[in-house]
Amino acid sequence: MAAKTKIRVVAALGGNAILQLGQKGTYEEQLANIKKTAEHLANMIMSRKYQVIITHGNGPQVGAILLQNDAGQAAFNVPAMPMDVCGAESQGLIGYMIQQSLREIFVEGGRPEIPVATVVTQVIVDKNDSAFKNPTKPVGPFYTEEVAKKLAKEKGWTVISDAGRGWRRVVPSPDPKDIAEKEAIKAMIDAHVVPIVSGGGGIPVVEENGKLRGVEAVIDKDLAGERVAEAIDADVLLILTDVNGAAINYKKPDEKWLRKITVAEAKKYLQEGQFAKGSMGPKVLAAIRFIEWGGKRAIITSLDKAYDAIRGKTGTEIVKE
Amino acid sequence: MAAKTKIRVVAALGGNAILQLGQKGTYEEQLANIKKTAEHLANMIMSRKYQVIITHGNGPQVGAILLQNDAGQAAFNVPAMPMDVCGAESQGLIGYMIQQSLREIFVEGGRPEIPVATVVTQVIVDKNDSAFKNPTKPVGPFYTEEVAKKLAKEKGWTVISDAGRGWRRVVPSPDPKDIAEKEAIKAMIDAHVVPIVSGGGGIPVVEENGKLRGVEAVIDKDLAGERVAEAIDADVLLILTDVNGAAINYKKPDEKWLRKITVAEAKKYLQEGQFAKGSMGPKVLAAIRFIEWGGKRAIITSLDKAYDAIRGKTGTEIVKE
Numbered sequence: 001m002a003a004k005t006k007i008r009v010v011a012a013l014g015g016n017a018i019l020q021l022g023q024k025g026t027y028e029e030q031l032a033n034i035k036k037t038a039e040h041l042a043n044m045i046m047s048r049k050y051q052v053i054i055t056h057g058n059g060p061q062v063g064a065i066l067l068q069n070d071a072g073q074a075a076f077n078v079p080a081m082p083m084d085v086c087g088a089e090s091q092g093l094i095g096y097m098i099q100q101s102l103r104e105i106f107v108e109g110g111r112p113e114i115p116v117a118t119v120v121t122q123v124i125v126d127k128n129d130s131a132f133k134n135p136t137k138p139v140g141p142f143y144t145e146e147v148a149k150k151l152a153k154e155k156g157w158t159v160i161s162d163a164g165r166g167w168r169r170v171v172p173s174p175d176p177k178d179i180a181e182k183e184a185i186k187a188m189i190d191a192h193v194v195p196i197v198s199g200g201g202g203i204p205v206v207e208e209n210g211k212l213r214g215v216e217a218v219i220d221k222d223l224a225g226e227r228v229a230e231a232i233d234a235d236v237l238l239i240l241t242d243v244n245g246a247a248i249n250y251k252k253p254d255e256k257w258l259r260k261i262t263v264a265e266a267k268k269y270l271q272e273g274q275f276a277k278g279s280m281g282p283k284v285l286a287a288i289r290f291i292e293w294g295g296k297r298a299i300i301t302s303l304d305k306a307y308d309a310i311r312g313k314t315g316t317e318i319v320k321e
Numbered sequence: 322m323a324a325k326t327k328i329r330v331v332a333a334l335g336g337n338a339i340l341q342l343g344q345k346g347t348y349e350e351q352l353a354n355i356k357k358t359a360e361h362l363a364n365m366i367m368s369r370k371y372q373v374i375i376t377h378g379n380g381p382q383v384g385a386i387l388l389q390n391d392a393g394q395a396a397f398n399v400p401a402m403p404m405d406v407c408g409a410e411s412q413g414l415i416g417y418m419i420q421q422s423l424r425e426i427f428v429e430g431g432r433p434e435i436p437v438a439t440v441v442t443q444v445i446v447d448k449n450d451s452a453f454k455n456p457t458k459p460v461g462p463f464y465t466e467e468v469a470k471k472l473a474k475e476k477g478w479t480v481i482s483d484a485g486r487g488w489r490r491v492v493p494s495p496d497p498k499d500i501a502e503k504e505a506i507k508a509m510i511d512a513h514v515v516p517i518v519s520g521g522g523g524i525p526v527v528e529e530n531g532k533l534r535g536v537e538a539v540i541d542k543d544l545a546g547e548r549v550a551e552a553i554d555a556d557v558l559l560i561l562t563d564v565n566g567a568a569i570n571y572k573k574p575d576e577k578w579l580r581k582i583t584v585a586e587a588k589k590y591l592q593e594g595q596f597a598k599g600s601m602g603p604k605v606l607a608a609i610r611f612i613e614w615g616g617k618r619a620i621i622t623s624l625d626k627a628y629d630a631i632r633g634k635t636g637t638e639i640v641k642e
Contacts, residue, residue, distance in 0.1 A: 071396035072389030092413030121440035184438030187512030207426030
């Protein structure tokens, strides 16, 4: 890659950047949320100091696509696509809306020349990852027990009963190892393009003799974002969510928000179970990995505090020691 | 852009590169077709002589997504996305499969290092394009007259009766003007990435005070591919379809396949109605535009003859004079 002229920041957007809890998921809602998201990121992106690489979640969107695939098969006999393909579709869907919204902000900010582009991204996982033996991540619609067990038999799915709400498919959540499209992403960074990559944690693929094959799984988007940060030699991993940082004793009387913690402290808290699995847990783990890999700064904060946090004013920062 | 070291070729893949007539559109069928397509392109891409930029159609795929959106709304109340968003989804879907298939060929060919990546691409059309007043392109499912007219009223659609097969929505097919993500695409080319761009003719957007807004329309993929070729300063526009070239008096006793025709001849034949609208017509028009813009070679041939055609052995070539 070309020599760095700016501080390179991977910004990992949480689900709230695209859809708010309780919303239906219309196009208008999503575009309005993404426009706000773009505003929150704008100062940082338009500054001459930072170069921003964006990644994002896709839970509600890929959930909707899975439902649409189910319904399309039933109503019109349209062949349902496997999950990895649905994930690729969600990258197109979300990437397009982010591209358009960022351009709007850049035009308003007098910087229409800043290019933005989404790269359809495959993320490589280990085919021997133990997650494949123990699928835990619920995806798609709820079914009756009868239908769920029929689908499990027909399609080889693992299904579980989900706390009285019905039966659901679960898929593995393997650990991301590498980014298949990293050379393309590096090229875009060198050319000062704002790349949107690894949406929804990336399309999960396994490598067999150098070839890639899609698998039905979900990769945590913050852990995948951390691999992006490694691949492009980022300085900062900025994990943006709906809370202002990480806390210990969360929602208990002795709750304590963390401003700065060392990797050793973060590991200890993680082991104690202080951070929720599938939520703050992987964010803290991603931050730890990034610093241990050699990253300069790893910050967890809320989307609307992104620019304050990167200037050290708020959020939780995980430091080496 | 960096100085050219190779002959730069935009290869526009026809629908048959992804799905054959009569197939159902399963993932397995599409992936098998795309793997064959990748083989047909392989010699050219792996040569040290040509640099290939890929674009492709999305008719059956976006059609399936539209059906899935309809069915998902009806069955699960999942908000249907507008057509431009469905187009973005189809770019993810198809781009992912092409990326994976090309890598497979490169690995087999001992060239695993060649990077491939899909860019979610918006194509700018003129908001005053007369096509917006006269929608002609049928999309999505067939409806009864009653349902079609109800939808037309509710959603502001234009619907038409389609030759006894039922009623269908029609959308405008405006002329492509520019490629929103051209800087990102150029950066990838400079870095020797094989980019997959402008899928399905691109996501149609109009420009208003520099900002982009999605519109419900379909852009012809060969005409959009020609704009890609202009934007990246291509040498060759290679339009790949299911026939070996263009013919006059097509399927008549005096049918004549064309090997080499001038822009003037092509224009005359086009005006005579020798080339089918929405099929060979826009391919010839794209070829004419490319040569008139200053492109070196414009070739129409079948997918399996791609490498022969670029070496001058077959197909129809449109030349300046």
